Amino acid sequence: MKKLRLIINPYTGTMKIQRQLCQVLELFSAAGYESTIYFTQCKGDGTVYTKEHAKDCDLVVCCGGDGTLNEVVSGILDLPADQRPPVGYIPAGTCNDFASSLGISVDVMKAAERAVRGKPTRLDVGRFGSRLFLYIASCGAFTEASYMTPQAAKNSMGHLAYVLQGIGSIKDIKPFRASFRVGDAIYEDDYVFCSVSNSTSIAGIVKLDETLVNLSDGLFEITLVKTPKNIPEILSIVNAIKDKNLNSPMIQLIHASSAVFSGEGTIAWTIDGEYEPGGQGISIENLPGAMEIML
Ligand SMILES: [Mg+2]
Structure with missing residues (x-):
C-alpha cells in the first residue's frame, strides 16, 4: 500500500x-x-x-x-x-x-x-529573502487586510471580512518610496501597492487575465501601482483592475524571474496571507517547477 x-x-x-x-x-x-x-x-x-x-x-x-x-x-x-x-x-x-x-x-x-x-503537476515557487511563497508576496494597500482581520471575523464573514478590512484601510494607505531592480532595469517610484505573484488572483482583490499568467514559466508578475495624485489617476487604476489587464500608466506589470526590492523605512509585506517584516535589499527569486501538486 x-x-x-x-x-x-x-x-x-x-x-x-x-x-x-x-x-x-x-x-x-x-x-x-x-x-x-x-x-x-x-x-x-x-x-x-x-x-x-x-x-x-x-x-x-x-x-x-x-x-x-x-x-x-x-x-x-x-x-x-x-x-x-x-x-x-x-x-x-x-x-x-x-x-x-x-x-x-x-x-x-x-x-x-x-x-x-x-495529475502531479510542477509549479513554480517563489523565494522572498529566506521565506518561500507559493503565489504572492505583496506590500501596501490591502495587504494588511488578511493578517489584521481577526480569525473570528474571517470565519464568520469569510471573504467579506477581507474586503471590508481592505476598504476600511484605504484612508490609512500611506504611499511609500520603493525600488525593484530587475536585471539591468530599476523601477523606482512612490507606490501604494507592490506585489510579486504567480497567480491569477492578487490579494483577493485584483484578478489578472489568465492569458497574462503562467504558473510554471519560471516567471513572476511584478505589479507596481503608483500613488494617484488626482481623480483621473484613481479612475485609471480602478478601471485597469476592473478590466483585469492592468493597462494603465499608473500600473507597471513586469514579468521577471528575479528581482531585488528596497524600500524606504520599514515596509511590512504579506506572504501568502501571512505577515512578513520585509527589509532592505531583499532578493526575490523564482524557483522553477519546485513544487509538485496534484491537479
Ligand atoms: Mg509564472
Whole structure:
C-alpha cells in the first residue's frame, strides 16, 4: 500500500473536513493509500512535521488555508530533491485565493478526490529573502487586510471580512518610496501597492487575465501601482483592475524571474496571507517547477 500523510490545520477557516474526515479517509483507502493524520499544533508546525515525516511517504495531503499549504511545501522543499513527495491540497481557509487560482474545489470530497487521483503537476515557487511563497508576496494597500482581520471575523464573514478590512484601510494607505531592480532595469517610484505573484488572483482583490499568467514559466508578475495624485489617476487604476489587464500608466506589470526590492523605512509585506517584516535589499527569486501538486 502507498503511504499518505494528511496534515490538517484545525484552526483555519470553517474546517468542514472534520465532519467528513471518515469519508475522506475511505476515499484515500479506495485509491490505494494508507493514511496517517497529523493536526498541526501551532504556527510553523506544518513545516517541522513535513520536513521530518514526508520523506518516507508517497503523497502529502494538506488541509488548511494557503498559509498551511505554504508551511507544508516549505517543509517538502527542505528535503533532498529525490525525496520530495507530491502535495494534494484540500483548501479549508477563508479566502482560498491560491486554490481558486489553481481551480481546486472548496468542496472537501471533490478536493480530496483530486488530491489522490489528480495529475502531479510542477509549479513554480517563489523565494522572498529566506521565506518561500507559493503565489504572492505583496506590500501596501490591502495587504494588511488578511493578517489584521481577526480569525473570528474571517470565519464568520469569510471573504467579506477581507474586503471590508481592505476598504476600511484605504484612508490609512500611506504611499511609500520603493525600488525593484530587475536585471539591468530599476523601477523606482512612490507606490501604494507592490506585489510579486504567480497567480491569477492578487490579494483577493485584483484578478489578472489568465492569458497574462503562467504558473510554471519560471516567471513572476511584478505589479507596481503608483500613488494617484488626482481623480483621473484613481479612475485609471480602478478601471485597469476592473478590466483585469492592468493597462494603465499608473500600473507597471513586469514579468521577471528575479528581482531585488528596497524600500524606504520599514515596509511590512504579506506572504501568502501571512505577515512578513520585509527589509532592505531583499532578493526575490523564482524557483522553477519546485513544487509538485496534484491537479
Ligand atoms: Mg509564472
